Structure formats: structure tokens, C-alpha cells
Amino acid sequence: MSQLFSRKNKNILTAPLTLDNPVTVQVLGICSALAVTAKLEPAVVMGLSVTVIVAFANVIISLLRKTIPNRIRIIVQLVVVAALVTIVSEILKAFAYDVSVQLSVYVGLIITNCILMGRLEAFAMANGPWESFLDGVGNGLGYAKILLIVGFFRELLGSGTLFGFRVIPESVYELGYINNGLMVMPPMALILCACIIWYERNKHKELQEED
Amino acid sequence: MKIDTNSNSYTIIYASVMVIIVAFILAFTSATLKDRQEKNEQLDKMKQILTALNIQAENDEEAGALFHEKVKQDQIMNSTGNVIADEGGFDVDVKKELAKSLEERELPLYVCDIDGQTKYVLPLYGAGLWGALWGYVALDEDKDTVYGVYFSHESETPGLGAEIADPHFQEQFIGKLLMKENEIGLSVVKAGRVSDTTYQVDGITGGTITSNGVDAMLKKCLGQYHDFLTAK
Numbered sequence: 001m002s003q004l005f006s007r008k009n010k011n012i013l014t015a016p017l018t019l020d021n022p023v024t025v026q027v028l029g030i031c032s033a034l035a036v037t038a039k040l041e042p043a044v045v046m047g048l049s050v051t052v053i054v055a056f057a058n059v060i061i062s063l064l065r066k067t068i069p070n071r072i073r074i075i076v077q078l079v080v081v082a083a084l085v086t087i088v089s090e091i092l093k094a095f096a097y098d099v100s101v102q103l104s105v106y107v108g109l110i111i112t113n114c115i116l117m118g119r120l121e122a123f124a125m126a127n128g129p130w131e132s133f134l135d136g137v138g139n140g141l142g143y144a145k146i147l148l149i150v151g152f153f154r155e156l157l158g159s160g161t162l163f164g165f166r167v168i169p170e171s172v173y174e175l176g177y178i179n180n181g182l183m184v185m186p187p188m189a190l191i192l193c194a195c196i197i198w199y200e201r202n203k204h205k206e207l208q209e210e211d
Numbered sequence: 212m213k214i215d216t217n218s219n220s221y222t223i224i225y226a227s228v229m230v231i232i233v234a235f236i237l238a239f240t241s242a243t244l245k246d247r248q249e250k251n252e253q254l255d256k257m258k259q260i261l262t263a264l265n266i267q268a269e270n271d272e273e274a275g276a277l278f279h280e281k282v283k284q285d286q287i288m289n290s291t292g293n294v295i296a297d298e299g300g301f302d303v304d305v306k307k308e309l310a311k312s313l314e315e316r317e318l319p320l321y322v323c324d325i326d327g328q329t330k331y332v333l334p335l336y337g338a339g340l341w342g343a344l345w346g347y348v349a350l351d352e353d354k355d356t357v358y359g360v361y362f363s364h365e366s367e368t369p370g371l372g373a374e375i376a377d378p379h380f381q382e383q384f385i386g387k388l389l390m391k392e393n394e395i396g397l398s399v400v401k402a403g404r405v406s407d408t409t410y411q412v413d414g415i416t417g418g419t420i421t422s423n424g425v426d427a428m429l430k431k432c433l434g435q436y437h438d439f440l441t442a443k
Contacts, residue, residue, distance in 0.1 A: 038369045069222040076229060083233045087240050094244040158370065181417075184370035208296035 013134040015072040016142035020202060024197045028114040033147055035106050035129040042102050042161050043151035049092075049107065053084045054116050055136030060084075060137075061124040062132035076119045078111070085110045115143055124147025150192045158183030238398030256301070263332055263347035263361040264323060265385075282332075284322040290314060292438035305336040305345070305432075318435055323349070330358050333436055337428025340420040342366040344375070344428055350389065354440045357397065360384040362425060383412040390440060395433050399426040 022028045029050075036046040060080050068076050068091070089107040092100040093199075100107065119139050124132040155161055157180045161166035168177070182188055201207045215221060220292060254271050257278040268274035285300035290313045300319030308334045321332035331354060335346040342365030349358040360381050367373040371421055374380055389397045390408050396410040399422045405411045414422030433440070 067216065067225070069216050069225050071217065072222055072226055075226070079229060079233055083237060086237055090240050090244050090248070093251065094247040095356060097248075101255070144225050185368075 001033055002004045005038070006179065009131060009134055013138040013164040014130055016135070016138040017145060018142075019200055019207070021142045021146065021169070021200075022115045022118070022139045023143055023193065024200055025207060026115075028118050029143055030190070030193065032106060032109055033143075033150060035148055036103065037189050038152040038158065038184045039102075039153050040148070040155050042099065042106075043147040045092075045096070045099050045103060046106060046110075047147045049088050050110055050113060050115065050139060050143055051140025052072040053081065053088060053110060054119055054134050054140045056117060057081050058119055058124040058132035059129045060134035061120050062127060062129040065094070065125050073125065074117075074121070077117060082111050082155060095181055106113050115139055146193065146196060150189055151198060154188060158188075183210070250336060253301075259361050259363065260332055260347050261322060263359050264325060264330060264347040265349075265359040272437060281325060282321050282323050286320045286322060287317045288320050288436075289318065290316060290435055290438065292436075292442050294320075305334045306343075309432075313435065316435060320436070320439070325358075328352060333433060335362075335428050335432040336433060337424055339364050339367050339375075339424040340372050340418075341368070344421070344424050346425075346428070348384075348389075348429070348433065355389050357384045357387045357389060364421070367391045367421050368418065371415065372418035374418060375421055375425055380415065387412065389433065393441060395430050395437075397429055397433070399429070400421070 016022055019025065023030065023033055032046065032050075036042045057077075057080050061077055064076070085108065088110075089100070092103070092107065119135060123135045127135070152162070155163075156167065160166060160173075160179050222438065238422050254274055258268055258274045260282065261274060261277055266281065267275060268277050285298055286294050287300045287303060289295045289326040295317070300321065303319045305319065308318065319334055322330055323330040329352045331350045331352075333348050333350070335344075335348060337344045344362065344364050344367075346360060346362035349356050349359050350356065362374060362375045362381060364376060382398075387397055389395065391397075391410055396407075398411050399414045400406075401411045401422075402412050402416045403417065405413055414426075
């Protein structure tokens with residue numbers, strides 16, 4: 001048991017949450033970060049779905065890694081990811097219909113999320129199933145973390161709500177406050193992501209490139 | 212024995228076996244979840260119709276019960292205003308009907324009873340900027356006064372076109388009149404350009420194409436019911 005949570009494995013799990021974050025440091029998965037962060041609820045579901053899919057895809061690929069023919073390895077990875085995404089999408093339709101309507105095409109687009117292919121190719125093809133599982137969970141949560149931060153600011157400033165509940169009282173609107181319409185547009189997600197990257201690079205000097 | 216994972220035959224067999232296994236898994240998932248998914252879709256449709264009748268259901272069970280309580284008949288009529296079936300309108304795919312010629316279309320009509328008053332609900336289907344729009348219009352017994360509306364969309368721009376799904380936009384329609392000089396007068400015009408408050412509502416600023424889509428959808432879909440709406 002102690003071996004399962006050795007320092008190395010803990011690092012695999014926690015590094016993507018901070019210094020090796022898939023969105024802000026590796027700059028992967030930006031496209032979906034733009035699409036689903038106008039509101040918090042879809043951002044949470046998207047974050048969880050990606051975490052589940054990347055963790056299981058990592059395990060499956062890691063188990064198969066010694067049998068996969070090298071020439072079609074990318075195709076095998078894609079098939080595994082596509083199958084998992086389809087299953088998650090079907091389950092959402094059956095058990096969380098409202099959410100699946102909101103996420104609409106974006107669930108399908110998880111297939112094209114670069115984090116998945118990136119982790120499969122870079123990690124799962126070379127490591128054991130347990131490490132790959134931790135790596136998948138870590139990267140998924142790292143991605144979800146950024147989605148949540150961006151979603152929080154976009155929903156609060158763009159719609160005045162959090163998880164659909166009004167948090168900016170009506171009286172503030174009567175004083176002349178209006179929601180920032182730009183916040184619900186996709187470009188604002190990029191600008192917020194850039195702000196997070198700016199903050200992290202300032203805080204952690206080792207992330208800055210030397211020139 | 213060491214298998215050469217780079218040989219052609221191994222690659223082909225590997226790919227074939229993988230595809231067959233994945234196909235089985237997906238077919239199995241789809242088959243087991245199908246009933247639940249269809250039930251969800253029907254419940255969603257019921258909730259939309261209830262929203263047009265200004266009824267908000269708290270949860271799924273309540274939505275189903277309320278729908279059966281309020282909606283007395285889901286009729287099918289043709290473009291001349293004759294009822295061809297007393298039930299089955301709920302299962303009509305409005306999108307498919309619109310592709311047929313006007314004479315052949317099966318037009319659903321929901322006859323509802325709200326506190327002893329008859330209301331009619333008519334379905335809508337059209338196109339916005341990025342994808343499909345749909346909705347329902349509820350009319351009073353005079354077939355002219357709008358009792359309530361519901362609009363939704365597939366992928367309109369959040370904050371702009373997507374505002375058609377917002378109650379603030381939909382509430383504008385309540386109390387407007389539908390027929391003007393034997394044609395559909397109910398319309399969405401550019402925000403601030405309303406000249407006739409009996410028939411017109413403000414469109415969405417920055418969502419002009421979506422607003423125009425709603426306008427066209429009203430004209431096209433309600434126009435099919437012309438004979439029914441004008442028969443007093």
C-alpha cells in the first residue's frame with residue numbers, strides 16, 4: 001500500500017494541479033476551456049467527464065501498451081478515447097439529460113481534447129496502469145481546476161449568478177450596475193486563462209523561460 | 212514465442228479485433244440506455260409545452276403528472292383545419308413534417324385545460340444563426356391572444372442570440388395578438404423599433420439573425436394553421 005502512494009506516485013498525481021498544469025503550463029485543451037466556461041455547471045461536468053475519460057483511457061492504453069502495434073498506436077488511442085467518450089455521452093443522456101443538452105456537442109469534442117492524446121502518448125505508452133491512472137486523474141483535475149476558476153469569473157461577472165443562483169442582488173442593478181456581456185463571449189476565456197498563466201509564472205519563477 | 216508486433220498481419224488482426232470489441236461494447240451501452248434516454252426526451256418535451264402554458268414543474272414526476280392533467284388532447288390536423296386524429300400529435304416530428312408539402316403535413320395541436328379555460332398549444336421549428344430553433348406558442352380560446360410562449364435553441368451565441376430562451380424575452384409575447392388582417396401579425400422586430408405594440412415585440416440587441424429566425428419561425432409554423440386559426 002505504501003508503495004502505491006510513494007513519493008513519486010504522489011508527485012504524478014499532484015504535479016498537474018500546480019507546476020505541470022495541462023492548461024496553463026502545457027497549454028493543452030484550450031479549445032474546450034473556451035467553450036464550456038460561460039457557466040459553472042457545464043464547466044464542472046466537463047471537468048469531471050474529462051477526468052474520468054483521461055483516467056480510464058490511460059489505464060486501458062497502459063494495459064495494452066506492450067501489444068499495440070507501433071504503426072497504428074495513435075489510431076488505437078483514438079478508438080479507445082472515442083469509445084469512452086461515446087459511453088460517457090450516452091450515460092449523461094440517460095441520467096443527466098439537462099446537462100447533456102447544455103454540453104451538447106462539447107462532450108463529443110472531448111475526443112479532440114489535446115490533453116487526452118497528449119497524456120496517452122506521453123505517459124500511458126511508457127508507464128504502468130496504476131501510475132497512468134494517477135496521471136490521468138491528476139491531469140483531469142488540473143484541467144477541471146482551471147475550468148472552475150475561469151467559469152467562476154465568467155458566470156459571476158457575465159451573468160451575475162453562480163451555478164444559476166443570483167448572487168449579485170437586484171438592488172445593485174438598480175444602482176446602475178450591468179452584467180459585462182463580453183464575459184460570456186469566448187474571447188474572455190482566453191484572456192482569463194492568460195491572466196492565470198501570468199499569475200502562476202510570476203509566482204513560480206522556474207516556469208519562466210530563460211532567454 | 213515472441214510475437215512480432217510490427218508485422219503486417221499482426222497489425223491487421225489487432226485492428227480488426229479491437230474494432231469488433233469496441234462495436235459490441237457501444238452497441239450494448241446504446242441498447243441498455245435507450246429506454247431511459249427516450250423517456251428523458253419525452254419529459255423534456257412535456258416540460259417545454261408546460262413552460263409555454265406558464266407552468267413550471269419542480270421535478271420530473273411532477274412534470275409528467277401536470278402534463279397529463281393539463282393537456283387534454285394531442286390532436287393531429289391538416290392544413291385545412293380538419294382534425295384527422297384525436298391523439299398522437301405528441302409523437303409527430305415537426306421537423307420532418309415541414310419538409311413535406313403543405314397539404315400532406317400532419318400538424319400537431321395540443322388542446323389544454325387551464326382552470327376551466329381552453330388553451331391551444333402549437334409547436335414551432337425554424338433556424339437561427341448557428342443551428343435549429345424550436346418552441347411552442349400557447350393561445351387563448353379565441354385563437355388570437357398569446358397566452359404564453361417557449362423558445363429554445365441548439366447553439367445560438369450565449370449572451371446574444373441565446374437570450375431567446377430567457378424568460379424576459381418570452382414574457383414580452385404574453386397578451387399580444389396573433390392574426391392581423393388574415394395573416395400572422397405577431398412578429399419580432401429590431402429592438403426599439405416596435406411601432407405596433409399589439410403585435411410586435413422587441414428583438415435582441417446583438418442577436419439580430421436569431422431574432423429574425425424567431426420571427427420567420429412564427430410566420431412559417433403558425434401560418435400552417437391559418438385555416439384553423441381563422442375559423443371562429
